[in-house]
Amino acid sequence: MKIFGKPGKDRLAIIGMVIIFFLMIVAVLAPYIAPYHPLELDMKERLLSPSLRHPMGTDSVGRDVLSRIIHGTRISLLIAVIVVITETVVGVLVGTAAGYLGRTVDEILMRLVDILMAFPGIILSMAIMGIMGTSLINLIISMTSVGWVRYARVFRGEILSVKQEMFIESARAVGCSRMRIVIRHILPNTISPIIVLATMNMGAVIISIAGLGFLGLGVQPPTPEWGIMLSEGKPFMESACHLMIFPGLMIMLTVMAFNFLGDGLRDILDVRMKEY
Secondary structure (H helix, E strand, O other), X not given: OOOOOOHHHHHHHHHHHHHHHHXXXXXXXXHHHOOOOOOOOOHHHOOOOOOOOOOOOEOOOOOEHHHHHHHHHHHHHHHHHHHHHHHHHHHHHHHHHHHHHOHHHHHHHHHHHHHHHOOOHHHHHHHHXXXXXXXXXXXXXXXXXXXXXXXXXXXXXXXXXXXXXXXXXXXXXOOOOHHHHHHHHHHHHHOHHHHHHHHHHHHHHHHHHHHXXXXXXXXXXXXXXXXXXXXXXXXXXXXOOHHHHHHHHHHHHHHHHHHHHHHHHHHHHOHHHHHO
């Protein structure tokens, strides 16, 4: 049975959904399924290769890599979900104001969007983190501050294409307020692209979190986060390559899963895609 449309994408989307579901279970049950505490040190067992006792080996201070990977799943997914939800809310609010109010409001907001989109998001996040300092809250703020612009632009375009439809004109004619028109009539008919964008953006956010952690500007050690694990394993790339292989594989697997699911959701929710 085809769920997402094209057979190839159907399989990939289901694979992505299964992987994400598995990662969510791992994140929730991390304290119970991790074989060791992620911060437990044992200098006698430092830099051990993968074995039955330590399936992914140990790091430079004897911490179990598998346990840190498991707890890192919770950290990465939690931050990514918070960032994406915040970006979506801010972007939808700005896009609604720009698209529905139009004129001066639209011009001002879209010029702000253009300015922010002219710079790579990761560079702006690094600059904000450099000014505000490194903490979990500052990480979320820095990523949200530059990530909402994509949602605002997409949602504004959707509102511009919908607000001239007959059912919107009918709502105005019967005296519906602007707020009621937006909530009851515009949002339900324009939210599909935002759902797809948010799903696919999860992968980009996870990469950004790992990238900032790798550079020392994100979550700080000894927190078990995939980017930090890559950074800590870099000096041992030749002698203990497992310290970089396993966190890198987790980042790749998670990003691919969200991209696969996003493609599948686009086939379902975007009517225009079904024409091809």
